[in-house]
Amino acid sequence: MPDLTEPVHLSDPALLLEPVPVAGCDVCASLARQRADARRQGDASTVSDCNVELGRHPHGKRGRR
Template sequence: MNDRAGQAVQLPDLWRDPSPAAGCDVCEALARQRVAAYAVGDRSKVSDCNVEIRRHPHRV
């Protein structure tokens, strides 16, 4: 039996568009592509851009 029954599940904010990393040309290009995808109603492309922005590595 699940001992967490009745407890709320916390999920990450995947429904929010991630912000591009400041000064990153790749992230900024993906953000522009995302805006264009929103403009034509291509939610699949929007989602793809969000995934790529989240996964793009940055050195600190």
């Protein structure tokens, strides 16, 4: 039987793939800046909100990083 005393650390898949802003789009650039500021401040909720808005902003298919 394995030793179950050590904590298990799972990665959050939402943090692995984020929408990439489209070059030349002012809306995407603004959302990317807001996301970066929120990440620096440790505001994961706003980071998530910006990701949702970037993902829904109409440009067709975008790459993910």
